[in-house]
Amino acid sequence: MDDFTSAFHSQVAVVTGATRGIGEAIAHRLAAMKMTVVLLARDRDRLEVVREAIASKGGSADVFPCDLHNEEAIDGLGKHIRLNYARCDVLVNCAGIGELGKPLHEMEVEDWDALMATNLRAPFLMIRALAPMMIQQESGHIINISSLAGKNPLPNGAAYSASKWGLNGLTYSVAEELRKFNIRVSVVAPGSVNTGFGGRGDSGSFKDEAWKVQPDDVAGVVEMLVRQAPQCFISEVLVRPTRKL
Ligand SMILES: NC(=O)c1ccc[n+]([C@@H]2O[C@H](COP(=O)([O-])OP(=O)(O)OC[C@H]3O[C@@H](n4cnc5c(N)ncnc54)[C@H](OP(=O)(O)O)[C@@H]3O)[C@@H](O)[C@H]2O)c1
Numbered sequence: 001m002d003d004f005t006s007a008f009h010s011q012v013a014v015v016t017g018a019t020r021g022i023g024e025a026i027a028h029r030l031a032a033m034k035m036t037v038v039l040l041a042r043d044r045d046r047l048e049v050v051r052e053a054i055a056s057k058g059g060s061a062d063v064f065p066c067d068l069h070n071e072e073a074i075d076g077l078g079k080h081i082r083l084n085y086a087r088c089d090v091l092v093n094c095a096g097i098g099e100l101g102k103p104l105h106e107m108e109v110e111d112w113d114a115l116m117a118t119n120l121r122a123p124f125l126m127i128r129a130l131a132p133m134m135i136q137q138e139s140g141h142i143i144n145i146s147s148l149a150g151k152n153p154l155p156n157g158a159a160y161s162a163s164k165w166g167l168n169g170l171t172y173s174v175a176e177e178l179r180k181f182n183i184r185v186s187v188v189a190p191g192s193v194n195t196g197f198g199g200r201g202d203s204g205s206f207k208d209e210a211w212k213v214q215p216d217d218v219a220g221v222v223e224m225l226v227r228q229a230p231q232c233f234i235s236e237v238l239v240r241p242t243r244k245l
Helices: 003-010 021-032 044-056 071-084 109-137 158-181 215-227
Strands: 012-016 036-041 060-065 090-093 140-145 183-190 236-239
Touching: 012 021, 012 071, 012 109, 021 036, 021 044, 021 060, 021 090, 021 215, 036 044, 036 071, 044 060, 060 071, 071 109, 090 109, 109 140, 109 158, 109 183, 140 158, 140 215, 158 183, 183 215, 215 236
Parallel strands: 012 036, 012 090, 036 060, 090 140, 140 183, 183 236
Antiparallel strands: none
């Protein structure tokens, strides 16, 4: 094993949205790289299941059940990481929700607020909690999981699209703020991924989702970003299904 690969062994990654879908796949990938992965989402039982699955493969993970709408809880996460690990090398802001299927003028204000709190305010709070540690250690990688809906219009998903356009702007701007500290801030924008996102897959009816990007495909992109040589900063990756349905 070379020095570059073995360096990951002492590193700490935090992944939001780690109970299922893309976040779970990313957590597995980073744990397989021998990073200690802190798993964050609301469902404590499901977090434990993911932690045990990682441990059964020889990986190391810790759980931090937390509602990303809760500012104090996220501040608490920052303290937890500082106290227990004294470093943070990778932050993946993956948790997100979708409010899809109706025009903006029919959307409830509380649904707008929940969507923005999860998709846009939470990455801000997570960066606020963890970037100071990265600045102190003069290294780190923040990866925000956006969407192709943050690059294109999405009729009947305007608020979701706006949250992801906002996340892209946040990412590009914070990247410029943190470059001087040797910190990379990247955005990954997938198209349709085969998860239960937005309530899909809950109907029980069989659907062939094989044409979609798979969660591990996105996790592979995250691994590729993290593995780049320190002088190389890939700022944005768009991930499309090969076939267009
Ligand atoms: N699937 C797609 O087609 C697709 C395409 C492009 C982009 N994306 C983006 O990829 C990301 C992950 O999507 P996914 O498909 O993996 O979704 P998913 O399967 O629905 O998973 C969403 C994750 O976010 C967590 N979460 C939601 N609200 C939370 C909150 N308030 N506090 C803490 N955790 C919360 C959920 O955990 P708990 O419920 O346990 O809290 C869960 O782990 C999202 O940002 C999404 O916008 C998805």
